[in-house]
Amino acid sequence: MANMDDRSLVPHNIRDLSPYVAGKTIAEVEAEYDPPQISKLASNENRLGCSSHVQAQVIKAMQEIQDYPDPVSRQLREVLAEQNNVSPENIIVGAGSESLIANLCRTFFLNNEEAITANATFVGFFVQANIRGISLKKVPVTNDYRYDLDAIAEAISERTKMVYIANPNNPTGTYVTKSEFERFMRKVPKDAIVVMDEAYFEFARDVSDYPHSLDYEFDNVITLRTFSKAYGLAGFRIGYGIGPEHLVSEMSKTKLTFEPTTPAQAAALAALGDTAFLKKSRDVVIEGKKRLYKFFEKHNVDYVPSISNSVMMVLADEEQAVAFTQAMLEEGVILRRINAFGLPSCVRITIGREHEMKHFERSFEKVADTRILR
Numbered sequence: 001m002a003n004m005d006d007r008s009l010v011p012h013n014i015r016d017l018s019p020y021v022a023g024k025t026i027a028e029v030e031a032e033y034d035p036p037q038i039s040k041l042a043s044n045e046n047r048l049g050c051s052s053h054v055q056a057q058v059i060k061a062m063q064e065i066q067d068y069p070d071p072v073s074r075q076l077r078e079v080l081a082e083q084n085n086v087s088p089e090n091i092i093v094g095a096g097s098e099s100l101i102a103n104l105c106r107t108f109f110l111n112n113e114e115a116i117t118a119n120a121t122f123v124g125f126f127v128q129a130n131i132r133g134i135s136l137k138k139v140p141v142t143n144d145y146r147y148d149l150d151a152i153a154e155a156i157s158e159r160t161k162m163v164y165i166a167n168p169n170n171p172t173g174t175y176v177t178k179s180e181f182e183r184f185m186r187k188v189p190k191d192a193i194v195v196m197d198e199a200y201f202e203f204a205r206d207v208s209d210y211p212h213s214l215d216y217e218f219d220n221v222i223t224l225r226t227f228s229k230a231y232g233l234a235g236f237r238i239g240y241g242i243g244p245e246h247l248v249s250e251m252s253k254t255k256l257t258f259e260p261t262t263p264a265q266a267a268a269l270a271a272l273g274d275t276a277f278l279k280k281s282r283d284v285v286i287e288g289k290k291r292l293y294k295f296f297e298k299h300n301v302d303y304v305p306s307i308s309n310s311v312m313m314v315l316a317d318e319e320q321a322v323a324f325t326q327a328m329l330e331e332g333v334i335l336r337r338i339n340a341f342g343l344p345s346c347v348r349i350t351i352g353r354e355h356e357m358k359h360f361e362r363s364f365e366k367v368a369d370t371r372i373l374r
């Protein structure tokens, strides 16, 4: 169309968004650099794959693919309810926790209400809040890259409708402790919703002072979990929220009716039953982190200890982060810059299997030699 100013058709909050920049795919890196080995350590996916129970159930679900999915994921909600000691009415299932974040932003805000979160956290919340035109207060993380819950509590006003906390946080891997969470909840007004995004719960849950938000029965807390990380089902798009019925029932009204798909629901059910796979995934991540910390200490690399499945490196500045990530990519190690998450001079490394971590180490030593680092 000639000469039409399409931009005037688009509201400024949408125009101001940047499109999502995904990490490079394995196929793209292969085509571009053809390295002898490729390790994708960019998106916090499960490097073990997923449970071997999943495939047969998904193939079975294919027989029903001409029919719409169960819009309320009845069977999955029943199993999740039993596992988490809540009732199915407390649970909503969506196409990934990102979809549930969008749902939260659609459901609870009047036009002048605001949300609060940290300045260095999951970009998905920033994006969904902006799409909905919600004004967003971003409270700086502490010097050790942790949510500053005291400062967040201070920032709460009469306009605050929601506080979003990723625990453990992505991209930092840090967490708010039990006592911090409890102190914070004493200060939060009852008419503000606290979202605890526990995408990495399965990796974090055994840490002694990590608060399990479901152990508390607050009637203004909604917990988000996902099958994308520990369960290895990122490609299926399925996650869930757990909260008080009076909030979850409202979210059910604004949910996209037929998500997630039938095969995704079947995959999640199969994955839930395989606790051995989950344990193996956790063990690989624990081992991989130990190994990486040791390596970083040997090389004097500044890093942030993590209770999730990724570790953040702190580089000198953005330029170094760009150069390092690019040099590693050329070696076949796909890492994630996290400028969109508010940390331009940091790089996030997903913990993989031993051969992938060794690939990281070899490549790092090669790259460090070229004086990209210090």
Ligand SMILES: *Cc1c(COP(=O)(O)O)cnc(C)c1O
Pocket: 044, 095, 096, 097, 098, 099, 122, 124, 166, 169, 170, 197, 199, 225, 226, 227, 228, 234, 237, 238, 239
């Ligand atoms: C990965 C991630 C998500 C997205 O999970 P999906 O279920 O794949 O949408 C949500 N929150 C955090 C903090 C994450 O790191």
